Amino acid sequence: MARRRRYWLVKSEPAVYSIHDLAAEKGRTTFWDGVRNYQARNNLKAMRRDDGVLFHHSNARPPGIVGTAVVVGEAREDATARDPHSPGHDPRHTREAPRWFGVDIRLEHIFDEVLTLPRLREEPGLRDMELLRKGSRLSVQPVTPRAWRRILELAGLDPGRPAEAAD
C-alpha cells in the first residue's frame, strides 16, 4: 500500500535563498514557491510527503549539492503568482484556476562539504543525473534512488530510512 519513497533535487541561488536561509526558518520549513516552468511544476505536483530532496546551490562558487530536505506537505497553490508585485506574477493564474504550485519542505541535513559539480562528475554512477547534463536548467528534477544513495554516501551520511526496503 505504501508508496515507494521518491527523490528529487531542487535548485536555488544562494544569493537569493540558501540552505542556511532554510535552516533559519521556523521549524526549518519553507514553502518552495516561485517555480515558473511547467516541467518543474509537474515535478512539484508529483511530490509526496516524506519524499527526499537534494538541495543544490546554483550560480554559486562553487555550485553543488549542499544538503537534503524532506517533503512535508504536498503541492498547493503558489499565491505569489497572484501578487502583482512579485517577479513571478502571472495574470493567467487565479485562485480558482491555479497554474503554479509549491510544496512545503523541511531541512534535514547540511553537508559538511559541498558536493561540487566536478566532484559529482567524477562518479561513474551519477553520469545520468539530470543535474549533470550539459545545459541542464530544470530547477525541480527527479533523482533515482541509486543516485540518492550514492550522494548521501559521498556526503558521509547514512542514506537513512531504508528507502528500498520492502514496502
Place this chain on the structure above:
DNA sequence: GCCAACGTTGGC
C-alpha cells in the same frame, strides 16, 4: 563576462 542550451512568445 561569455555563451550554450533551452523555454516561451507571437507573427504568419
Place this chain on the structure above:
DNA sequence: GCCAACGTTGGC
C-alpha cells in the same frame, strides 16, 4: 503548426 526572436538559466 512553424519557427525566428527573445529572454533566462547557470556553468565556466
